[in-house]
Amino acid sequence: MLSRVILLSALTAVAFSCDTVWPNGTDKALTWFPSCAGAITFYSLSTQDQSGKAEYPITLTKPLVIITDINNPKNVYESPNLKQTINLWSWGGLGACQWSTVPTLGLLSNLDACTNGVPCPVKTGRQTLPITMDFTGYDSIIKLLKDDSPYQLEMVLNDNKTKDKTCVIAQARTYTKVH
Numbered sequence: 001m002l003s004r005v006i007l008l009s010a011l012t013a014v015a016f017s018c019d020t021v022w023p024n025g026t027d028k029a030l031t032w033f034p035s036c037a038g039a040i041t042f043y044s045l046s047t048q049d050q051s052g053k054a055e056y057p058i059t060l061t062k063p064l065v066i067i068t069d070i071n072n073p074k075n076v077y078e079s080p081n082l083k084q085t086i087n088l089w090s091w092g093g094l095g096a097c098q099w100s101t102v103p104t105l106g107l108l109s110n111l112d113a114c115t116n117g118v119p120c121p122v123k124t125g126r127q128t129l130p131i132t133m134d135f136t137g138y139d140s141i142i143k144l145l146k147d148d149s150p151y152q153l154e155m156v157l158n159d160n161k162t163k164d165k166t167c168v169i170a171q172a173r174t175y176t177k178v179h
């Protein structure tokens, strides 16, 4: 009897573990959405490797290219005024299916966007803007992260000249080890 109860509890724990839940269908495909009421409109967002091949799951052990289709209505953005901050969250833990901040010790805060993957100047109008995210310099952080798991990445762009802000979140199944 006792062993049955234990078995049942063990099964329940597995069923409710966040390891078995991929938020927003990230096991199959990328999800993205704007995360502030920014100046730029995003129409689509997809991921590629550096050779232009579609990449999913994404991998943080090599540079990742995020292809965005955007409309930039008013202002041209350029170095050194355009600042980029990348925020990163991991998913879950036992019994807590939620995003938890991955502390990056400020390494990814307030960088010059134009020398960190954003092709500048960002001109006005509808355009395809490929943004490169390169975490290879942060392998001491990346290697500690669980492999083949959901991660949430937010890119925040602040232009200190116009005070325009742009933010977008992508949620993806992510490799943190070489596959």
Ligand SMILES: *[C@@H]1O[C@H](CO)[C@@H](O)[C@H](O)[C@H]1NC(C)=O
Pocket: 023, 024, 031, 032, 033, 171
């Ligand atoms: C799933 O995506 C929607 C936007 O499409 C977002 O509002 C929601 O917070 C996401 N869920 C999780 C668990 O992140």
Ligand SMILES: *[C@@H]1O[C@H](CO)[C@@H](O)[C@H](O)[C@H]1NC(C)=O
Pocket: 080, 081, 160, 161
């Ligand atoms: C914006 O930041 C750059 C680089 O730190 C600086 O040179 C510039 O003066 C700043 N501009 C404004 C309007 O604060």
